[in-house]
Amino acid sequence: xxxxxxxxxxxxxxxxxxxxxxxxxxxxxxxxxxxxxxxxxxxxxxxxxxxxxxxxxxxxxxxxxxxxxxxxxxxxxxxxxxxxxxxxxxxxxxxxxxxxxxxxxxxxxxxxxxxxxxxxxxxxxxxxxxxxxxxxxxxxxxxxxxxxxxxxxxxxxxxxxxxxxxxxxxxxxxxxxxxxxxxxxxxxxxxxxxxxxxxxxxxxxxxxxxxxxxxxxxxxxxxxxxxxxxxxxxxxxxxxxxxxxxxxxxxxxxxxxxxxxxxxxxxxxxxxxxxxxxxxxxxxxxxxxxxxxxxxxxxxxxxxxxxxxxxxxxxxxxxxxxxxxxxxxxxxxxxxxxxxxxxxx
Amino acid sequence: xxxxxxxxxxxxxxxxxxxxxxxxxxxxxxxxxxxxxxxxxxxxxxxxxxxxxxxxxxxxxxxxxxxxxxxxxxxxxxxxxxxxxxxxxxxxxxxxxxxxxxxxxxxxxxxxxxxxxxxxxxxxxxxxxxxxxxxxxxxxxxxxxxxxxxxxxxxxxxxxxxxxxxxxxxxxxxxxxxxxxxxxxxxxxxxxxxxxxxxxxxxxxxxxxxxxxxxxxxxxxxxxxxxxxxxxxxxxxxxxxxxxxxxxxxxxxxxxxxxxxxxxxxxxxxxxxxxxxxxxxxxxxxxxxxxxxxxxxxxxxxx
Numbered sequence: 001x002x003x004x005x006x007x008x009x010x011x012x013x014x015x016x017x018x019x020x021x022x023x024x025x026x027x028x029x030x031x032x033x034x035x036x037x038x039x040x041x042x043x044x045x046x047x048x049x050x051x052x053x054x055x056x057x058x059x060x061x062x063x064x065x066x067x068x069x070x071x072x073x074x075x076x077x078x079x080x081x082x083x084x085x086x087x088x089x090x091x092x093x094x095x096x097x098x099x100x101x102x103x104x105x106x107x108x109x110x111x112x113x114x115x116x117x118x119x120x121x122x123x124x125x126x127x128x129x130x131x132x133x134x135x136x137x138x139x140x141x142x143x144x145x146x147x148x149x150x151x152x153x154x155x156x157x158x159x160x161x162x163x164x165x166x167x168x169x170x171x172x173x174x175x176x177x178x179x180x181x182x183x184x185x186x187x188x189x190x191x192x193x194x195x196x197x198x199x200x201x202x203x204x205x206x207x208x209x210x211x212x213x214x215x216x217x218x219x220x221x222x223x224x225x226x227x228x229x230x231x232x233x234x235x236x237x238x239x240x241x242x243x244x245x246x247x248x249x250x251x252x253x254x255x256x257x258x259x260x261x262x263x264x265x266x267x268x269x270x271x272x273x274x275x276x277x278x279x280x281x282x283x284x285x286x287x288x289x290x291x292x293x294x295x296x297x298x299x300x301x302x303x304x305x306x307x308x309x310x311x312x313x314x315x316x317x318x319x320x321x322x323x324x325x326x327x328x329x330x331x332x333x334x335x336x337x338x339x340x341x342x343x344x345x
Numbered sequence: 346x347x348x349x350x351x352x353x354x355x356x357x358x359x360x361x362x363x364x365x366x367x368x369x370x371x372x373x374x375x376x377x378x379x380x381x382x383x384x385x386x387x388x389x390x391x392x393x394x395x396x397x398x399x400x401x402x403x404x405x406x407x408x409x410x411x412x413x414x415x416x417x418x419x420x421x422x423x424x425x426x427x428x429x430x431x432x433x434x435x436x437x438x439x440x441x442x443x444x445x446x447x448x449x450x451x452x453x454x455x456x457x458x459x460x461x462x463x464x465x466x467x468x469x470x471x472x473x474x475x476x477x478x479x480x481x482x483x484x485x486x487x488x489x490x491x492x493x494x495x496x497x498x499x500x501x502x503x504x505x506x507x508x509x510x511x512x513x514x515x516x517x518x519x520x521x522x523x524x525x526x527x528x529x530x531x532x533x534x535x536x537x538x539x540x541x542x543x544x545x546x547x548x549x550x551x552x553x554x555x556x557x558x559x560x561x562x563x564x565x566x567x568x569x570x571x572x573x574x575x576x577x578x579x580x581x582x583x584x585x586x587x588x589x590x591x592x593x594x595x596x597x598x599x600x601x602x603x604x605x606x607x608x609x610x611x612x613x614x615x616x617x618x619x620x621x622x623x624x625x626x627x628x629x630x631x632x633x634x635x636x637x638x639x640x641x642x643x644x645x646x647x648x
Contacts, residue, residue, distance in 0.1 A: 080488055080490075081487065105490075105491060105508070105509045105510035109491075111475075112443070112473075112475040112476075112478035112479045112482075113478045113479070113482050115444060115475070115479065116444060116447060117482050119601075119608075120444075120608055121607075121608030121609035122444070122475060123609055124472065124473035124474060125472060125473070134612050136610075146612075149609075152617070153470070153472070153614075154358065154470055155472075156617065157616070158614050158615065158616055158617060159614070159616075160611055160613070161611070161613040161614075161615075162609050162611060163609070163610055163611075163612045164608045164610070165610070205487040205518060205519065206489065206516050206518050207516060207518070208516050209504070209515045209516060211509075211513075211515075212513050212514075213509075213512035214511065215511075216511065273472075281646050282646045282647060295617075303644070305627075307629075316624075319624055320624050320625070321625060321627050321637050322624060322625070322627060323626075323627045323629050323634075323637075324629065325629030326629075329629065330634070333631050333634050334634050337634045337635040337638045340635065341638050341639065
């Protein structure tokens with residue numbers, strides 16, 4: 001751990017694979033920029049890899065004042081120990097006050113290893129980050145300008161704000177898709193700081209034999225309109241209604257976890273705590289009761305339309321348009337109404 | 346070649362099946378509304394360990410840190426085929442965050458003979474997925490997270506397939522290693538009748554003492570102590586003693602345990618109340634729906 005360092009920078013781990021930046025750390029950049037501005041310190045991206053210098057400019061355009069570039073042939077593929085060694089050495093050298101990671105497979109593998117070795121705190125899967133003041137007890141010590149690490153807990157039933165006021169850096173992983181993707185600004189300037197970390201074969205205890213990547217069947221995060229079906233749709237055959245409504249709106253079809261578990265549609269389409277977090281302009285919930293785990297993944301949609309035959313369904317609590325009725329009748333009527341209005345797909 | 350497996354398990358509130366109010370009026374979590382269960386993915390970790398034992402031999406030891414009530418999941422592990430169980434319990438563990446928890450668990454695991462340490466990918470109460478990797482770091486062994494399948498195990502080498510979110514990876518490591526196991530890895534076996542018959546009598550020393558007190562309500566402390574010791578020796582001889590360790594027994598440095606050993610603290614907890622700012626009822630008729638679509642077009646929500 002490092003001591004409390006008020007001049008420390010805000011860092012984002014710039015996760016890349018095969019020379020391409022992951023989306024989640026980029027999503028993080030605008031929030032991190034805001035945190036750094038509030039604290040009046042610099043925002044830096046930490047970029048380990050092999051032949052990844054070209055990504056520095058991209059990171060600067062996304063808001064980084066600095067890029068710590070660590071290139072080494074042994075950093076070609078992500079591995080826990082080698083990447084942890086890089087991050088730990090840089091933390092020891094530059095003493096940042098905040099280090100953020102995307103809560104990706106690699107981020108959630110790396111950050112706890114770093115936290116354990118650094119004996120520093122780490123909060124997983126944050127959905128928001130803020131700067132705030134903490135007072136320990138009624139007459140307790142006051143800690144200003146702390147990182148508020150905000151995350152759902154107990155299956156999404158509560159939201160906890162976590163802090164770390166003494167064993168820094170303050171570290172958090174941030175959920176994919178909860179922060180909007182920033183627009184790159186080609187006029188933003190920054191510097192590239194080249195760092196050297198000694199690595200040997202011993203730092204790679206794992207051998208990667210084979211890797212198989214698959215493209216997601218649907219890009220829910222990018223969808224402007226989403227039509228999602230729940231268990232209430234009833235069957236895989238009936239889920240065609242969801243597809244039809246989605247098609248006539250040019251929308252992405254999605255589903256709740258129960259609908260996915262029932263085999264109505266592939267897991268790639270799942271929205272919610274254990275699926276994708278989305279924030280489309282329009283979210284149409286068809287036969288979805290609205291469990292808190294599902295709401296966690298879609299409540300930030302700009303407009304929500306809910307169709308359910310149960311007027312007490314929790315989804316109606318967050319819906320802007322509440323349609324109480326049989327989805328088998330409502331959806332075809334809705335499709336007809338859309339076609340009549342001349343909505344183009 | 347036989348392999349010794351240590352499985353880390355956690356008793357968790359069943360966050361998927363919440364009954365009643367989750368929050369007390371004073372803002373604390375109402376744990377009584379949440380039935381306690383075996384963390385689901387820890388069952389997958391146990392199953393993987395049992396499969397390794399079935400194929401190659403060796404011992405499976407299950408460890409949990411928690412309140413004495415967590416002994417329930419240890420007995421459940423024995424019913425499913427584990428050979429031994431250890432409860433790490435101490436009031437000074439209270440308020441440990443993942444870092445302090447992994448430190449305490451590392452003190453316990455270090456006292457055991459292990460080739461493979463297995464954890465569930467994450468626990469459903471916190472969903473952090475941090476204790477596994479942190480424990481691996483403290484033990485100074487490699488970690489392989491998100492295991493979907495065991496592909497090969499021979500001599501000192503393990504090969505597994507892991508989920509990397511947008512695909513999978515097949516990786517190889519030397520032992521010892523720590524694995525975190527996902528729900529896709531297997532279907533946990535149920536309790537076997539023969540294990541159930543045997544281990545339903547398994548007790549921790551504290552449970553044995555409590556039972557002796559209950560049958561001998563008038564006995565003085567020295568008698569109770571003597572009777573308990575005899576009882577524990579008898580249980581141990583039959584493999585029915587669930588070990589119970591406190592922080593002194595695992596030689597933990599108290600600086601790194603409990604609240605003081607936890608860098609992360611809770612600033613605030615709020616109940617989730619989501620509500621639409623303004624909402625309207627739409628009649629499920631052609632006219633009602635057409636009006637809504639019209640509004641959405643006017644608002645440029647749909648084009």
